[in-house]
């Protein structure tokens with residue numbers, strides 16, 4: 001068994017190899033995988049002033065900037081998911097996320113006019129990509145993007161690719177809750193939204209697939225008993241008010257699931273279902289009344305522990 005734990009992409013990441021064709025190749029692979037995630041962090045973090053994404057944001061409305069293949073790919077995939085979700089997934093929501101996080105620090109909520117101003121700057125159609133020249137630009141001054149809703153998915157797919165190329169036959173990848181199990185069935189807990197991290201309402205068995213969760217219980221603050229969490233509805237400018245507390249998607253591509261889970265969290269279970277089906281994914285939903293239900297394809301892999309009263 002070899003494992004690494006490291007911070008990147010705003011979260012704690014772990015990679016554990018349980019079996020491989022060759023021990024030396026597996027050790028090299030795990031090092032390569034960690035380096036790859038750290039390199040993605042350096043390009044994509046909006047908290048590092050020199051990252052490609054920060055440069056893109058700083059040049060909004062002014063000029064285009066050269067971007068790497070990774071950044072170009074993620075920007076173009078994000079635009080695609082924004083269209084597919086009719087804007088529920090929009091990386092340009094960052095203007096709103098920033099507004100809400102400033103208020104979170106003060107324990108206040110933004111005024112209607114602050115929200116409306118930020119809302120007027122949200123449009124993923126304004127992300128202008130020139131694939132031939134490998135440059136990107138945000139069309140309007142004040143616009144800003146972040147890949148927090150999709151980067152971990154892409155990074156997890158990359159880690160899996162690197163491990164498989166290194167002859168790994170059994171492994172568990174966990175990038176801040178974006179999980180891939182290689183080679184063996186492993187259980188993934190469905191977090192209880194109102195209990196300590198690790199207390200699950202049920203579990204799903206996962207093998208050679210990934211699981212991605214979006215929920216309102218990880219990053220949030222409360223004012224006058226109202227919860228404001230970190231996924232913003234780009235149509236209203238307010239933290240999403242869908243009918244679900246959490247959604248876990250199971251499928252092939254972690255990138256696709258990451259984008260779609262964020263969109264479904266905004267759209268709600270019913271409106272989100274076509275996106276899930278089109279991606280060939282399955283889902284477990286936790287509703288506002290703490291009922292748990294899953295799509296038909298998961299019936300044999302999903303186990304409910306008990307009801308809401310845990």
Ligand code: ADP
Nearest residue numbers: 088089090091093146148149214230231232262
């Ligand atoms: P987590 O990071 O908790 O796994 P998500 O994948 O759903 O959750 O991503 C949430 C992050 O994405 C937020 O912290 C913010 O940076 C960004 N974001 C918030 N709302 C949206 C949205 N509607 N579309 C795209 N990105 C968003």
Ligand code: MG
Nearest residue numbers: 149258259262
């Ligand atoms: Mg996501």
